[in-house]
Amino acid sequence: IKVPQYGRKPQLFRYRGFVYPDFVVNDVKSIHQFDVREDDIWVVSFPKSGTTWVQEIVYLVNNGADFESAGAATIEERFPYFEWIVPGLKSIEKMPSPRLIKSHLPLTMLPNQMKDKKPKIIYIARNPKDTVVSYYYFLTKFVIEDNIFNGTFDEYCQLFIDDFVHYGPWWKHVKEAWERREQDNILVLFYEDLQENIHKAVWDIAGFLNKPITEAQVNDIVKYCSFETMRNNKAVNYDWLKDVGAAKEGEHFMRKGQVGDWKNHLNKDIVDKLDQVVATHLTPLGVPIRDTL
Numbered sequence: 483i484k485v486p487q488y489g490r491k492p493q494l495f496r497y498r499g500f501v502y503p504d505f506v507v508n509d510v511k512s513i514h515q516f517d518v519r520e521d522d523i524w525v526v527s528f529p530k531s532g533t534t535w536v537q538e539i540v541y542l543v544n545n546g547a548d549f550e551s552a553g554a555a556t557i558e559e560r561f562p563y564f565e566w567i568v569p570g571l572k573s574i575e576k577m578p579s580p581r582l583i584k585s586h587l588p589l590t591m592l593p594n595q596m597k598d599k600k601p602k603i604i605y606i607a608r609n610p611k612d613t614v615v616s617y618y619y620f621l622t623k624f625v626i627e628d629n630i631f632n633g634t635f636d637e638y639c640q641l642f643i644d645d646f647v648h649y650g651p652w653w654k655h656v657k658e659a660w661e662r663r664e665q666d667n668i669l670v671l672f673y674e675d676l677q678e679n680i681h682k683a684v685w686d687i688a689g690f691l692n693k694p695i696t697e698a699q700v701n702d703i704v705k706y707c708s709f710e711t712m713r714n715n716k717a718v719n720y721d722w723l724k725d726v727g728a729a730k731e732g733e734h735f736m737r738k739g740q741v742g743d744w745k746n747h748l749n750k751d752i753v754d755k756l757d758q759v760v761a762t763h764l765t766p767l768g769v770p771i772r773d774t775l
């Protein structure tokens with residue numbers, strides 16, 4: 483698919499109804515054939531939906547609120563990004579159990595063995611208005627020439643609506659998870675619910691993972707995973723991307739961390755179109771998308 487705003491080379495590839503970056507389509511066979519384990523824990527999302535927040539909570543719940551080890555290595559090392567080239571599928575395949583794995587692939591694109599091994603999957607969804615704002619500002623922070631988006635904010639929103647952004651269509655990504663929410667091994671969470679009641683979300687995650695947890699631990703995890711604390715936490719704030727020259731100096735990957743910031747960015751035309759996307763594809767299924775608290 484040729485969308486000139488995405489750098490010098492076309493960077494979008496359509497496969498089985500979704501749009502992917504090159505590193506996904508180049509590795510499709512290995513993705514399908516990856517060895518899944520029953521005790522894997524996967525956090526899956528459309529990008530910019532609150533993935534890192536959920537990952538850090540899952541890490542802590544799974545490790546008895548061990549803040550020392552959480553601070554000792556980056557979230558990328560503790561909880562690798564499945565389809566990204568670093569560390570790569572082969573390295574993730576060799577990790578000791580229980581493996582914590584993050585992926586932005588829609589559920590139908592996850593490895594074939596997911597169906598039989600049924601590892602636990604936590605899916606996090608966010609309303610499309612805050613998601614598109616977060617996604618655009620995320621892309622502007624990179625200095626890697628071929629991957630950056632060179633167009634305007636409004637152009638990016640239109641591409642999101644027209645399903646020309648990586649891992650899109652957003653609505654289809656969410657739909658696939660929602661339709662599988664009754665499965666025992668799948669927990670679907672919403673970013674807005676986490677914002678409204680983060681204590682409940684931590685309890686829910688612990689219950690889903692069958693991990694014993696105390697009230698004091700829940701409170702500590704909530705504090706440790708607050709937006710401000712995570713923003714200043716070098717193990718999760720992605721500042722290391724600046725150190726390796728992949729991101730611009732002075733930028734923060736932990737941008738705003740709010741529900742409703744879209745009101746400061748989106749014009750009425752885009753708002754109407756995004757409302758239409760939700761009304762057409764998700765409201766009929768009962769997906770509780772909300773863009774204010």
Ligand code: A3P
Nearest residue numbers: 530531532533534535616707708709737738739
């Ligand atoms: P904003 O760009 O709206 O600030 P992902 O981890 O999937 O890339 O999602 C990133 C979004 O989640 C960003 O949204 C980021 O600020 C927000 N986020 C990350 N940690 C958070 C936290 N602890 N509390 C609230 N929002 C958080």
